[in-house]
Amino acid sequence: MNDAARKLAPLPKDQADQHYREAPNNLEAEQALLGAILVNNDAFYRVSDFLKPVHLYEPLHRKIFEVAGEIIRMGKTANPVTVKTFLKADDKVGDLTVAQYLARLAAEAVSIINAEDYGRAIYDLALRRSLITIGEDMVNIAFDAPLDMPPQSQIEDAERRLFELAETGRYDGGFQSFNDAVALAIDMAGQAFERDGHLSGISTGIHSLDGKMGGLQRSDLIILAGRPGMGKTSLATNIAYNIAASYEPEVQPDGSFKARNGGVVGFYSLEMSSEQLATRIISEQTEVSSSKIRRGDISEADFEKLVACSQMMQKVPLYIDQTGGISIAQLAARARRLKRQRGLDVLVVDYVQLMSGSKKSGENRVQEITEITTGLKALGKELNVPIIALSQLSRAVESREDKRPQLSDLRESGSIEQDADVVLFVFREEYYVKNMEPRDELDPKYEEWKMQMERVKGTADVIIAKQRHGPTGTVKLAFQSEFTRFSDLADPSFTQYEH
Template sequence: MNAPGLPHTPPNAVGAEQALLGAALHNAEALDRARDHVRTEDFYDDVHRQLFEAMCRRRDEGEVIDWRLLTAILGEVDLGGVKTSTYLAKLAAEAITVVGAPGYARLIAEAARMRRVLETAQAAVARMTDGSISDPAEYATHMIATLDEVASAGLAEHARRISVGDGAYAVLVRVDDTRKGRAPRGVPYGLPKLDADTLGMRPSQFVVLAGRPGMGKTTVALHVALNAARRSGAVGFFSLEMGADELSERVLAAVAYDPRAVSPLTYRSIAEARGLSDTDLQRLVDAQDDVAKLPLWIEPQVGLTLGQIAARARQMRLRAERRGFPLVAIIIDHIGLIRPSKRYAGNRVQEMTEISSGLKGLAKELGIPVLGLSQLNREAEKRQDKRPQLADLRESGSIEQDADVVLGLYREAYYLDRQPDLSDEEQDRLARCQNELEIEILKQRSGPTNRITCFCDIACNVLAEAAR
């Protein structure tokens, strides 16, 4: 029984299905062009679905496609008052040209996606009215995941294959633009040496920022986010650990930082809101005015699934485009807090494989870099040299494999501060490295590995390249 206001006939493109199948009967090249855009299950009519599947199978086997052979395969049956052979002959007589095949294929696929949306909505109405939903939040998550598949299928139209010639030409255009100063190499990290070694965060890259607790992952991530929002476009920051207030305190501390100030304006002092001078308050007001102009959007909700992150990232992209600038990066703090699907419940390695491959897929789909923060396991603590290694990544098999770039963070001062009975030499070293942070390129698919030393004031959430 149809819900009130809903159509009795689901969205379909039966006419496009007939035209496309007729074109394939005339010229198998129409089938090749259509398969880039439509799948067998996208066809609304059962007979058309069988015909398309049979055509694809014969094409893959190198066999001829014509209406007589298809009649033999399907059998001479009654198709609603018309015999199979008569129906196929009619399709062939009313066929479109090969050139029109992709357009008709897209119409069929779009109608199929509309049916999926309608089915999801009808199922939700049915379950809500019969009282079978016990947890609205859980069912909403399921609906988001289902609708996200529809959205992904639609956006995939923009990522079709290209010839190597077209790809090479695009590279040459980019090289020429870069040499003439017309195009950036990638979204900059905001650290000149790191940007030179990596060419910035490049489109479709999955970048992992890894470190043990206390190494400054959020400090680095916010530095990257602020820099990218100032210089390149909109940035989405998914904070799965900190609330919006806590993250905003860190942002204000970073923007209000003044190395000449008598007393530092830390994010802790901002949170406590005590002992702040009139000068400090003015610095905070100026910092707020500055960040208010930046397209840096924070999503502070905990327990987001990969599908929810993807859906909100797409919303951010549309929001940015409406405002006249691009969405240039997504940052996730941190990967380990993404709520996995129930597909691999209890198997953490498989859950992380699904998440890391999904983040790489999101980067490719949106055509922007995705920066994910990741905790290292405790193996580093057992070594004398506690600098991070690729093997220290939690569930490293999947993250290490999917990441295009892995950056490891290390602060020697963190360990010296916690070491009892420091020797004179160790105390001297602590004084020298108190505000040092090492960023090591542990992996880069198309560039060097290297170690960069930065100035880092963790309390003020400030990062800068160390003076040489």
């Protein structure tokens, strides 16, 4: 501000001698930028995509920038006369009234050409102030050493705040105007129109499933549940590999990469080792049975197939973390790191019940699962990626005549159903019919069983039990158990049906 505005009452001698550091700011750059905007409103659009009112240091400048922006967005002209009506008339800036200060800003305005440079300088200084705040908090918490925040939690909290600052240029939440939300929605529709298959989300590689869900939507928590033996890990692995294999990067203006199709996938395998997971994917891709691969019972031609497949798979952006019993905080920290280093478009967690919560909820398993699902939902929104989380179902399914899963079968917590945007159940009737085979082939029921087996053999149902932005219903898929592969049914007589 001008010299008069900067004058402060003199401090007592002992305080004045103490070293004082002012937070990084450049009031002259803020004045120059605001002046350029008031003289030529086009200057606002040069900085509005990255500069927000909160980035300006001086509160009055924030208010001027905010008011001018609102006037310009409404299609009206922002100048000293129109802006002053929205500011307090009795406020003083040194010896000047607000109206006189606005007139001086416009009178001393620089060329519009420099507007973006000034905007960048202001933005960088705001980031530095944010870094100072995060650093001060880290130091203060580390000195205090509170019992409820051990060093590991402090590291994870600092990492989260630094990640948010790096990703979005801000380190706290806040409201977003409805205008911005509408613009994002229109943007998404435009991307869906241009993308292969016209999907608003990321394609799973299984067309009948995409048809019902529109692909995997960003920031959604997708719960994929089923009883043991139903193939939930196989379906998750199939989807993860399909997405990673169809990854096509697109260079952004700032030099970063964004997925045009497919995406970079992070897979938390808490149950299986990375080798077991890789064996499943190789089996699915080469159509060589995974049990044969493990036993080494393969021909030379099969081996050549495996080698060719592995060479192709080395280029696929699928990253596996096989740490067992990982906590939600550790998972989040690693996911942020992956996004910063390699990019990230989809996360898969196999499975929720093998994760651990914080010690606070350790006594109560329901509270722990609630903390985990809430944490996954928050992480999906923070990273802006869909998260596929696998979950077990309770044994209640086995005691029923109809073995089809229902939402009430989700184990240990209603929070899984509540936090999920989509709930998918994998159900293979073949699994249950196979176990009902009569021991005697001469049994009159044997023919009936055989017919039933023929009807369900090689098929699987994916039941969409909940979907926030689409229909529920059932999708019939083909399942080849020896290759653990789900795919679209070739027979068109099998149709999807809705509830």
